[in-house]
Amino acid sequence: MKLLQNKVAELFKNGTINLMIGFKNALNKQVVPCFIENSSQAEQLIYTADCKNNLSVYLHKPEVKKIKKVGIIGNIATLRSLIQLTSENQLWDIEQTILTVNEKDEIILFKNMREVETYVQTYFPENHTEEDKKLLEYIDSLPREERWKYWMEQFSTCIKCYACRAVCPMCYCTQCTVECNQPQWIKISSETTGNLEWHIMRAMHLAGRCIECGECGRVCPVGIPIHLLTTKMNQELFKEFATRPGFSLKGEYAMNTFKPEDKEGFIK
Amino acid sequence: MEIKTINTTNISTFFNQLVQSGKIVIAPVLKKSGKIFFERVQSYNQIETDYIQTAFSAKSVVFPKVEELFSYSKTTDNFETKQSLSDIPETVVWGLRPCDSAAFNYMTRFFMDENPDIYFATRKERTTLIAISCAKSDEACFCTSVGLDPGKTKGSDIQLTLMGNEYYVEVITEKGLSAIKTSESLFTSSTEKSKEKYLAEPTTKFSIEEIKEKMQNAYDNVAWGQESMGCVGCGACAFACPTCTCFDIQDEGTGENGKRIRCWDACGFSQFTKHASGHNPKPNQTARRRQRLLHKFKYSVENIGMVSCVGCGRCIRICPAHLNIFENILNVTKA
Numbered sequence: 001m002k003l004l005q006n007k008v009a010e011l012f013k014n015g016t017i018n019l020m021i022g023f024k025n026a027l028n029k030q031v032v033p034c035f036i037e038n039s040s041q042a043e044q045l046i047y048t049a050d051c052k053n054n055l056s057v058y059l060h061k062p063e064v065k066k067i068k069k070v071g072i073i074g075n076i077a078t079l080r081s082l083i084q085l086t087s088e089n090q091l092w093d094i095e096q097t098i099l100t101v102n103e104k105d106e107i108i109l110f111k112n113m114r115e116v117e118t119y120v121q122t123y124f125p126e127n128h129t130e131e132d133k134k135l136l137e138y139i140d141s142l143p144r145e146e147r148w149k150y151w152m153e154q155f156s157t158c159i160k161c162y163a164c165r166a167v168c169p170m171c172y173c174t175q176c177t178v179e180c181n182q183p184q185w186i187k188i189s190s191e192t193t194g195n196l197e198w199h200i201m202r203a204m205h206l207a208g209r210c211i212e213c214g215e216c217g218r219v220c221p222v223g224i225p226i227h228l229l230t231t232k233m234n235q236e237l238f239k240e241f242a243t244r245p246g247f248s249l250k251g252e253y254a255m256n257t258f259k260p261e262d263k264e265g266f267i268k
Numbered sequence: 269m270e271i272k273t274i275n276t277t278n279i280s281t282f283f284n285q286l287v288q289s290g291k292i293v294i295a296p297v298l299k300k301s302g303k304i305f306f307e308r309v310q311s312y313n314q315i316e317t318d319y320i321q322t323a324f325s326a327k328s329v330v331f332p333k334v335e336e337l338f339s340y341s342k343t344t345d346n347f348e349t350k351q352s353l354s355d356i357p358e359t360v361v362w363g364l365r366p367c368d369s370a371a372f373n374y375m376t377r378f379f380m381d382e383n384p385d386i387y388f389a390t391r392k393e394r395t396t397l398i399a400i401s402c403a404k405s406d407e408a409c410f411c412t413s414v415g416l417d418p419g420k421t422k423g424s425d426i427q428l429t430l431m432g433n434e435y436y437v438e439v440i441t442e443k444g445l446s447a448i449k450t451s452e453s454l455f456t457s458s459t460e461k462s463k464e465k466y467l468a469e470p471t472t473k474f475s476i477e478e479i480k481e482k483m484q485n486a487y488d489n490v491a492w493g494q495e496s497m498g499c500v501g502c503g504a505c506a507f508a509c510p511t512c513t514c515f516d517i518q519d520e521g522t523g524e525n526g527k528r529i530r531c532w533d534a535c536g537f538s539q540f541t542k543h544a545s546g547h548n549p550k551p552n553q554t555a556r557r558r559q560r561l562l563h564k565f566k567y568s569v570e571n572i573g574m575v576s577c578v579g580c581g582r583c584i585r586i587c588p589a590h591l592n593i594f595e596n597i598l599n600v601t602k603a
Contacts, residue, residue: 219588223301
């Protein structure tokens with residue numbers, strides 16, 4: 001812990017960063033995201049297995065962008081998001097300094113995104129929890145009608161708080177389709193059809209871009225396992241196109257890339 | 269007020285008799301996700317009895333997440349609107365906490381004080397609140413800091429407190445009396461007893477008078493920026509909150525037929541204060557978070573004369589970024 005705090009303090013002192021996004025213990029001892037503004041605050045920083053939030057979502061905040069030189073302590077979710085966001089050219093206006101702590105408690109300061117890519121590919125080839133795999137297998141095993149019923153029941157409890165959207169680093173549009181009211185594409189009310197429309201739209205926009213951090217499912221106040229929708233779509237896309245979001249800086253986005261050797265001929 | 273007792277076997281009979289009386293009974297239910305929600309139940313064995321707090325409050329009974337105000341339809345020579353107030357059922361909310369009952373008090377002030385809201389009024393009129401005092405609390409609970417306590421009866425029609433193997437029953441209102449009327453034989457008359465040693469003792473504490481005082485000049489405190497940095501701008505806290513009453517009126521339908529509805533809204537959303545011109549007086553999450561906290565601890569004191577936070581801790585437990593209203597308040601009123 002001390003090593004991390006000293007490293008961050010040093011980054012402030014030599015002018016590399018003006019803000020560090022990391023984790024701390026709140027008054028109630030809960031692990032919470034924190035925003036360190038100078039070297040003396042660095043002693044608040046911690047890094048443990050409980051540091052689960054995907055911090056990359058904060059890089060979209062205007063308050064953070066304004067600061068320009070921003071450090072971020074990356075857990076695996078954050079690192080994979082940074083790879084995907086870089087490949088989508090979303091981090092051009094921020095000078096990010098990326099740190100992580102490996103399992104030997106060593107501090108790794110990445111020199112560039114290429115190093116992040118290598119680190120993720122080397123140490124984190126797998127990212128599904130056993131619990132998710134089991135639930136996904138269960139949903140897959142249901143007959144089509146039952147599966148539909150399962151999701152409709154889940155969606156009926158949605159309250160449209162949009163926490164799933166708010167914590168998703170890939171949901172970075174400044175204006176979302178749900179906020180468009182001329183025409184009103186998606187109903188404001190949180191009733192079953194409107195909820196279904198929202199979740200289908202969300203999943204479609206993230207298909208092949210979702211880095212599967214599971215934050216949307218973790219934060220859902222009513223407990224809908226919505227992260228499984230995009231996880232499933234990713235599996236399908238991997239089968240068809242062998243793309244894995246958040247693993248490569250090449251940014252091969254299956255849904256908007258065309259190759260002459262593609263099986264489908266409709267575009268030719 | 270009448271004081272009675274009922275043993276733990278009879279409590280389930282009482283509950284089931286409420287269901288059989290034809291009323292809709294809403295009670296805490298443990299879901300597969302591990303979260304506890306208020307839901308319509310048919311029998312006592314469906315309900316969860318070991319819980320500190322439900323994930324969401326019971327406010328949707330009087331202020332639904334989507335409420336139809338009226339529907340309309342047009343034919344070639346006729347235009348009709350229809351209000352369905354008469355369909356609102358008699359409802360019993362079982363097992364809400366004293367903080368939640370107090371929140372119903374606040375909502376009544378909000379919806380009824382100046383321009384009485386007929387939808388709220390009708391629902392409230394047909395709702396009976398049977399609260400259960402808290403025997404346990406966690407670190408998110410802070411009711412004792414906002415003038416309440418785990419045994420407070422404010423807002424409840426009936427309040428149950430588990431004392432050993434029997435419930436101490438305080439029947440507070442006429443509605444409460446009528447709810448036990450058909451089950452009278454299950455109860456035993458009793459005298460007033462002290463509930464104190466059966467109640468939880470929340471450990472999280474601040475002085476509300478000091479906070480109210482300091483909130484007066486807190487608007488310009490630079491700490492708001494730091495305190496709201498983690499806020500991701502969703503509506504989870506407002507939707508889980510038992511006193512958040514903001515709503516959005518929407519029309520759904522076509523020129524031929526449709527309905528006007530009232531939906532929950534939240535001050536954390538960037539669109540919440542956005543003007544038609546494009547100008548947004550609350551342009552960032554700092555301003556939005558500040559609005560939320562000042563509303564609870566300053567504006568509602570000025571407007572209604574009461575703090576509009578009951579210390580239930582739901583916003584703390586639900587926040588995706590683990591923002592803590594309690595910690596926020598302490599930090600923005602420091603120095």
